[in-house]
Amino acid sequence: MRKLPGVHVPHRKNTATQPAQRLPIPPEVRIPMAMHIGAPAKVTVSAGDEVKVGQLIGEAAGFVSSPVHSSVSGKVKAIEEQDAATGDKGTFVVIETDGLQTPADGITPPTVTSMEDFIAAARDSGIVGLGGAGFPTAVKLTVKDVSAVEYIIINGAECEPYITSDTRTMIDDAEALWEGVRLIHRFFDARAIYVAVEDNKPEAIKRLGAIAEREPIAQLRPLPSVYPQGGEKVLIYNLTGRIVPEGKLPLDVGCIVINCTTLAALAKYIATGMPLVEKRVTVDGSAVKNPMNLIAPIGTPISALLEHCSVPTEPGKDGVGKILLGGPMMGVAVPDASAPIKKSTNAVTVLNERDARVPEPSACIRCGNCVTHCPLGLMTVDIQSTYLAGKIEFIGVYRPNLCMECGCCTFSCPARRPLTQYMKLAKAALRDYEAAQKAQKEKGGAA
Numbered sequence: 001m002r003k004l005p006g007v008h009v010p011h012r013k014n015t016a017t018q019p020a021q022r023l024p025i026p027p028e029v030r031i032p033m034a035m036h037i038g039a040p041a042k043v044t045v046s047a048g049d050e051v052k053v054g055q056l057i058g059e060a061a062g063f064v065s066s067p068v069h070s071s072v073s074g075k076v077k078a079i080e081e082q083d084a085a086t087g088d089k090g091t092f093v094v095i096e097t098d099g100l101q102t103p104a105d106g107i108t109p110p111t112v113t114s115m116e117d118f119i120a121a122a123r124d125s126g127i128v129g130l131g132g133a134g135f136p137t138a139v140k141l142t143v144k145d146v147s148a149v150e151y152i153i154i155n156g157a158e159c160e161p162y163i164t165s166d167t168r169t170m171i172d173d174a175e176a177l178w179e180g181v182r183l184i185h186r187f188f189d190a191r192a193i194y195v196a197v198e199d200n201k202p203e204a205i206k207r208l209g210a211i212a213e214r215e216p217i218a219q220l221r222p223l224p225s226v227y228p229q230g231g232e233k234v235l236i237y238n239l240t241g242r243i244v245p246e247g248k249l250p251l252d253v254g255c256i257v258i259n260c261t262t263l264a265a266l267a268k269y270i271a272t273g274m275p276l277v278e279k280r281v282t283v284d285g286s287a288v289k290n291p292m293n294l295i296a297p298i299g300t301p302i303s304a305l306l307e308h309c310s311v312p313t314e315p316g317k318d319g320v321g322k323i324l325l326g327g328p329m330m331g332v333a334v335p336d337a338s339a340p341i342k343k344s345t346n347a348v349t350v351l352n353e354r355d356a357r358v359p360e361p362s363a364c365i366r367c368g369n370c371v372t373h374c375p376l377g378l379m380t381v382d383i384q385s386t387y388l389a390g391k392i393e394f395i396g397v398y399r400p401n402l403c404m405e406c407g408c409c410t411f412s413c414p415a416r417r418p419l420t421q422y423m424k425l426a427k428a429a430l431r432d433y434e435a436a437q438k439a440q441k442e443k444g445g446a447a
């Protein structure tokens with residue numbers, strides 16, 4: 001079967017062979033209530049309350065939502081409606097830590113004997129897609145008809161440069177991950193469970209391969225290291241040959257894709273009863289001399305991780321060009337390093353000034369590289385020209401809404417054109433155009 005295209009990015013997995021270090025508990029954490037796709041959690045504590053590790057501080061506010069737990073023991077200092085440090089919108093629970101990390105009362109492993117128990121455990125754990133997506137795991141695992149799930153793919157591709165937090169999960173938490181595979185095997189009757197790992201992670205492949213040989217309930221599937229191998233639709237196609245149609249979900253083609261760290265975290269919760277309160281985060285990038293994986297409480301300021309790795313914390317100063325939450329291909333720039341790490345944060349990438357510089361684009365030479373390398377086969381060059389010509393009414397035919405913002409087009413463009421940026425702008429313009437059309441139609445119908 002032909003594999004989907006992509007690009008060969010430099011791997012730079014500098015931290016792949018180093019087990020994670022535990023970051024000292026910071027004096028203060030700021031825990032956002034919106035760390036997932038769906039409704040933000042509703043705060044259940046007040047300023048002045050004493051809290052312990054794993055205590056509920058925000059309850060799920062709907063089906064597509066997730067509870068939030070305290071990552072530290074200490075005292076609630078404030079409930080902020082806007083992060084006072086960064087100006088980010090949303091509700092934040094600010095906690096002064098006591099450094100004791102006292103676990104909350106009543107932390108006991110849940111009883112999981114049925115699919116309902118399994119889903120309830122996923123919900124109560126506060127676990128969401130930890131590879132960056134942030135989709136509540138309980139929602140992903142809730143299926144009307146279990147027999148419709150033919151393939152379950154455990155995503156260990158981790159295809160972005162620098163990031164190795166999933167790699168370390170597959171090495172350091174291999175047994176927990178496999179316990180997660182057992183749970184999946186027990187509650188779903190899938191035709192196959194695949195553990196997908198890019199072939200630039202030999203230690204993870206060796207570790208998981210040995211377990212899979214001993215207990216063949218899942219197949220280890222090493223894959224070529226071609227970015228964006230870990231994209232959900234890419235992985236589904238490359239492993240099963242199935243295409244997720246526009247507007248549909250993986251489940252519509254009989255697939256569930258779950259990140260390896262997410263599954264290991266769920267297995268740990270079922271074994272211990274401690275909800276998701278900490279994250280393994282890779283700190284690396286061209287401005288980082290001492291890269292490492294750190295385990296930090298959720299809500300820890302990014303600056304605490306950077307200081308631990310001896311990295312200056314101000315973008316635009318001391319050789320720091322840009323600080324990204326995530327990797328260099330899909331990461332989001334943070335203007336202020338006091339922003340907290342979230343459940344879905346898997347990396348902080350710090351680029352030096354040279355790598356952060358936006359290149360001067362030249363005219364498009366119609367080489368077609370951007371189209372050839374787009375894993376979704378989008379007509380990137382036409383989306384660009386239609387958007388720049390302001391002909392938004394014609395842009396829908398090129399389906400910019402399908403773009404997953406992977407950055408392959410920008411990476412492959414010899415004219416250094418900011419194509420991913422144009423894709424984002426084209427998507428937003430199309431959304432606005434369609435909303436205006438709909439409103440006009442409704443107005444016309446009502447008249």
Ligand code: SF4
Nearest residue numbers: 374403404406407409
């Ligand atoms: S058009 Fe979108 S999906 Fe295609 S390569 Fe560019 S960013 Fe990736």
Ligand code: SF4
Nearest residue numbers: 364365367368370413
């Ligand atoms: S890769 Fe760049 S130069 Fe080539 S067609 Fe696309 S936009 Fe034009």
